[in-house]
Amino acid sequence: MGLIARAIERVGIPTVSISLARDLTAAVGAPRAVFVKWPLGHPLGEPHAPLQQRTMIFRALHLLVNADVPGVIDEPGYRWRRDSYEEPDWSRLE
């Protein structure tokens, strides 16, 4: 997936990836990634958990807007269902 991100970035379009496999993301060299140590197949979280899913989207978009070096891997450390998720403050993306 990082390889696809790099091809897109190469034509001048910024990308942000969600990673469930930290070392692989680092080795391939995704331009920006948010890593969570969650079960494979669940990059945005659990089914029917919109606040968790929107929190991940927010985190990714926040990195998209704010990253200033290539290859940064953001690690928010969310603990799957042991964290409580709230509606993000989207105004912070402006």
Next chain:
Amino acid sequence: MHETISWLQKLSNRIYAIPAVAQWWARRAAQRSAALDGEDNAMPFARLHKPLSAARGVLITTGGVHLTEQAPFDMETPQGDPAYREIPVNVAPEHITITHNYYDHRDADADLNVIFPLAHFQELVQQKIIGSLAPRHYGFMGHIDGELVTTLTQRIAPEVAAKLRADGVDFALLTPA
């Protein structure tokens, strides 16, 4: 939906779903994957040149997402299926399905937002947090190996990148299986 997955594959998928096992796999895969991108090792880095509220986004997933009327991903070839499927932005959710034997996608089947958050993105556009969405989004299979990695990096990924340019896309969110 009508996949034939052996009990062994199902067991394997359950084991790899354990985050610690997945990270062990990632470490091993990382050792094989260094410099997969060929001769050009400099990391490309583009910036968003407009506010997010004016930007056009695209979703790309390697979770095996495709339309029910499209050919499923080929799970028989050991090196994977490097082709992609285009998902129109206004597709009804019931026309989207997942073909992928190498992860447990029952949760993503139950709620596509787990892996392909098109519904959330449509809501973010309505809320004027994101400017607009691309007319087409992309499903890949991931798990590409061997010579097909070159096919992906040299031909297929640049082809998709060109389509994003043609569609006026300003940023991409990529989600894995």
